[in-house]
Amino acid sequence: MGLLQGEILDFGCGFGKDVEILFQQGFSIEGYDKYYLPEYPKKRYDTIICFYVLNVLMPEEQSLVLMEISALLKPSGKAYFAVRRDLVYEGFRTHKIHQKPTYQTNVILPFQSIFKNDFCEIYEYRHFNQFENSESSCPFCCPSSETELILESAQAFSIFDKYPVNPGHALIIPKRHVSDYFELSFMEQSSCIFMLNEVKKEIQKRYVPEGFNVGINIGEKAGQTISHVHIHLIPRYLGDVEDPRGGVRGVIPQKRNY
Structure with missing residues (x-):
């Protein structure tokens, strides 16, 4: 729970059960889901969690989610992406419960991996301009942290x-x-x-x-x-x-x- 700091957003929260549980435990958390909680957030957050969302999206949809989360994150904030590591087959399959075609794919992100086992991997994301790059003098390889x-x-x-x-x-x-x-x-x-x-x-x-x-x-x-x-x-x-x-x-x- 030490990763969940300040104002928190669960991006792609489904029905919002995790949001309810964490709220009851005293966390300042809100949920957003394109289908079940579609009111789009109107502020920025200290922490954003996005768990098992990217695995069911096409590449362009994955990119859009990354961009949306980057815009919703405070400059000093952190986002955490959990992706599955137990997928055997990629592409469309028939959902066992709903009997609907469901897309799934493996996802590898260029962010810091903070946890990995046979079932999942969790990445930590921070804004690109919040990292120090002392090896480069290029203003675009190491943009100022003050830049929006x-x-x-x-x-x-x-x-x-x-x-x-x-x-x-x-x-x-x-x-x-x-x-x-x-x-x-x-x-x-x-x-x-x-x-x-x-x-x-x-x-x-x-x-x-x-x-x-x-x-x-x-x-x-x-x-x-x-x-x-x-x-x-x-x-x-x-x-x-x-x-x-x-x-x-x-x-x-x-x-x-x-």
Whole structure:
């Protein structure tokens, strides 16, 4: 019980029986489940538990859960993911009780493993920018703990630009140190684009822009100043420039109009 600190969220709690038991024991805990307790949390938590949820989700759904939990966790908080280690078959099976097709898969996360046996493994997650990385001087390999993290998944994270072009200017960054976007693996590129879509929703909700520019600087001649891939998501607003025609073509000013 020493891992359960402060305000706690059980993410994917089902009917909420564990929430009831822990609440009766004096823990400050709430539950959320997409199907059974669908009121989405409106605050951040010190501790989030997500037990045996990821094993029944498709890869893109797993990534979405990781991003949602990263957004619901306080900067100093910790999340714990329990996954099954006793699965023999992956894919769809018929549920023994409900006789419905049920998906299951093994899950390996790039977080610290704090417990493992033949039946389960528990991972501890903290925000990417809460770790110290003294071996790197790259600002994206060791982002400041004071920087607001928007979302995080297994392979990427997003923060607000330190020198924003417009309010809400965000960066989507792969965790692996690579300078050229085209040298990322397909999975890393997919993770970044998937996160881009989700960050756009968050920026739209917070800042209500009327448009967006999306861009990647690749190479010094293209204006890249930090040799770690990052995708710019720049919100656009009425009147932020005199004439927005041409959009990203404006990187070469004389070619902006056509």
